Amino acid sequence: GQQVMQIPQYQHVQEGEDFTTYCNSSTTLSNIQWYKQRPGGHPVFLIQLVKSGEVKKQKRLTFQFGEAKKNSSLHITATQTTDVGTYFCAFNQAGTALIFGKGTTLSVSS
Amino acid sequence: DTEVTQTPKHLVMGMTNKKSLKCEQHMGHRAMYWYKQKAKKPPELMFVYSYEKLSINESVPSRFSPECPNSSLLNLHLHALQPEDSALYLCASSQERDRGWPQHFGDGTRLSIL
Numbered sequence: 001g002q003q004v005m006q007i008p009q010y011q012h013v014q015e016g017e018d019f020t021t022y023c024n025s026s027t028t029l030s031n032i033q034w035y036k037q038r039p040g041g042h043p044v045f046l047i048q049l050v051k052s053g054e055v056k057k058q059k060r061l062t063f064q065f066g067e068a069k070k071n072s073s074l075h076i077t078a079t080q081t082t083d084v085g086t087y088f089c090a091f092n093q094a095g096t097a098l099i100f101g102k103g104t105t106l107s108v109s110s
Numbered sequence: 111d112t113e114v115t116q117t118p119k120h121l122v123m124g125m126t127n128k129k130s131l132k133c134e135q136h137m138g139h140r141a142m143y144w145y146k147q148k149a150k151k152p153p154e155l156m157f158v159y160s161y162e163k164l165s166i167n168e169s170v171p172s173r174f175s176p177e178c179p180n181s182s183l184l185n186l187h188l189h190a191l192q193p194e195d196s197a198l199y200l201c202a203s204s205q206e207r208d209r210g211w212p213q214h215f216g217d218g219t220r221l222s223i224l
Contacts, residue, residue, distance in 0.1 A: 031210040042200055043153060045212040088152055092210045097143060097166060100152035 002027055002093050006101035013108055019076040021104035023089035031092055032065055032072045037103075038085040046074075079108050113137055116201050116216035124224050125191060131219045133184040133201030139214070141207040142184040144176060145200040147218070153200055159184060160207040191223045 005024045013019050023032065031050045035043040047056055049065035049072060056063045060083075062075045076083055086103040093099050114135045123129050133142065141160050145153035157176040158166035164176065173195075175187040184201055198218045204211040 033210065033212060042215040042217050043202075043213075045214065048210055048212060050210070092208065097141075097155055097158045097207060098213060099155075103152050105150070 002091075002099065004029075004089055004091060004099070004101040006089055006104055008104055009102065010105050011107070013079050013106070015081060015108050015110045016078050019079050019083070019106055021074050021087050021089075021106075023072045023074075023101050025070045025091070028069045029072075029091045030069075033090045033098065034063060034072075034074055035088045035090060035100075036085050037088065041085070043088060076106075079106070081108050081110055084108050114201055114203055114214050114216035116199075116219055118219055119217065120220045120222075122222045122224060123188070123191065125193075127191075128187070128189045130188065131186040131199055131201075131221075133186075133216055134182055135203040135214070136182055137203060137214065138181075139203035139205055140181065141204045141211070142178065143202040143204075143213065144174075144184070144186050145202065145215075147198045147200055157186075158207060165207060188221075191221075193223050196221055196223045 007022050033048045034046040037043045047063050052069050053067045054065040060077045064073045086105045088103045089101040090098045117132045143158050144156040147153045155168050156170045159178040162178045173190050177185040198220050200218045201216045202213040204213045
């Protein structure tokens with residue numbers, strides 16, 4: 001079935017550094033969603049991207065959907081310790097529910 | 111505060127026990143989901159209910175039995191589980207099953223099988 005590759009699997013940064021996670025598909029996606037799961041918590045919906053080339057911002061977070069709708073990225077500017085967690089991309093496959101990427105786990109040291 | 115409520119938060123059971131996990135939402139969502147999540151892994155879809163009917167069953171063993179008594183409630187009945195079934199069980203809901211509606215997750219039930 002359709003899948004997405006998410007890289008890197010783990011990323012450690014110093015507080016104040018930037019962070020980016022990438023989500024790549026071999027086929028065109030109708031939409032992509034991003035979720036954040038804090039340690040010990042549950043996934044929380046961050047955003048959905050639908051249009052080719054779409055860019056959305058939420059404070060220090062910037063989300064992009066590629067022109068070919070086969071890749072997406074989440075960029076965090078000037079990370080803070082509150083950004084710690086695992087970031088998942090996910091997409092809807094036709095006729096099914098959400099398919100999650102494997103996630104990128106971000107750790108931040110102060 | 112999560113808008114999807116799951117009980118219990120923790121559950122320890124033996125392999126011969128029967129127990130149930132419960133999930134409730136009052137957002138008027140018509141799709142509800144059960145996921146299983148192992149440590150350091152993404153959520154793995156188990157079941158999807160759409161308008162109170164089971165629409166997707168991802169080849170889950172019969173020792174897991176879902177039930178949707180009404181549009182707000184979702185249960186997962188457990189019987190004769192195996193140690194490898196120990197995991198975090200997440201319930202989620204969304205406006206509809208398709209069309210990319212965001213999913214709202216509960217806090218989950220941490221299940222340990224002895």
